[in-house]
Every structure is written in C-alpha cells, then in structure tokens.
Amino acid sequence: MHPDLRYLSVLIVAAAMWSGAAHSTDLRAAILANPCAGCHGMDGVSPGTIPSINQLSADAIVAALKAFKSGERPGTVMDRIAKGYTDEEIQRIADYFQSLKK
Numbered sequence: 001m002h003p004d005l006r007y008l009s010v011l012i013v014a015a016a017m018w019s020g021a022a023h024s025t026d027l028r029a030a031i032l033a034n035p036c037a038g039c040h041g042m043d044g045v046s047p048g049t050i051p052s053i054n055q056l057s058a059d060a061i062v063a064a065l066k067a068f069k070s071g072e073r074p075g076t077v078m079d080r081i082a083k084g085y086t087d088e089e090i091q092r093i094a095d096y097f098q099s100l101k102k
C-alpha cells in the first residue's frame with residue numbers, strides 16, 4: 001500500500017472512533033444509574049410490583065427523586081435512595097433513563 005494511503009486509513013479509523021465516542025451514552029450516568037436497575041430493571045422496565053420508570057420523562061424522574069429526597073413524597077425505599085445523589089447526579093440519571101426510551 002502507498003504510505004499516504006496507510007496514513008489516510010488510520011485517519012479514517014480515528015475519525016470513526018472519535019464520532020463513536022461522541023455519541024456513546026454518558027458512562028458516568030450509566031454507572032450512577034446502575035443501582036436503580038436492581039429494582040427498576042436495566043431499561044427501567046421493572047419486574048414485579050416496583051413501578052416501571054421507562055415511560056417517565058427526565059423531568060418526571062427528576063421531580064420524583066427530588067420529592068423523595070426532600071421528604072415531600074413519602075417512600076418505602078426511594079426516600080433513602082434519593083438522598084444518596086446530588087441534584088446534578090439526579091439530572092444525569094434522569095437524562096440517562098430518558099435516553100433509553102424507545
């Protein structure tokens with residue numbers, strides 16, 4: 001292969017990787033949201049009696065978590081869980097779940 005072409009193919013691969021990284025999901029949000037999956041399912045579709053959160057908008061998830069956190073909305077477990085996250089993290093988790101919506 002002509003050396004210039006080899007250089008070009010490296011550039012193309014790098015560009016493809018770069019654009020892939022730019023569009024991938026927010027990894028930190030995915031990690032923050034991971035404990036939610038144990039109860040609400042990997043994609044927000046809960047098994048059993050726990051409410052599914054896959055149909056909620058990011059705004060609705062933020063509102064629910066902040067209400068649990070402040071004690072305005074009583075919960076069995078969510079009040080305790082919500083206290084473990086900052087408001088910024090709650091927003092990122094909510095955006096993450098909304099991004100999973102089909």
Ligand code: HEC
Pocket residue numbers: 032033035036037038039040050051052053056060061064065074075076077078079081093
């Ligand atoms: C231990 C199980 C458990 C975990 C972990 C958990 N939840 Fe929940 N979630 C519940 C239960 C049970 C409810 C119903 C309210 C209650 O009893 O606390 C609920 C309610 C909710 C609601 C309100 C749903 C509605 O329809 O109003 C939202 C939103 C929510 N959870 C989001 C989350 C997010 C985001 C996380 C991760 C940060 C999370 N939950 C982690 C069990 C859990």
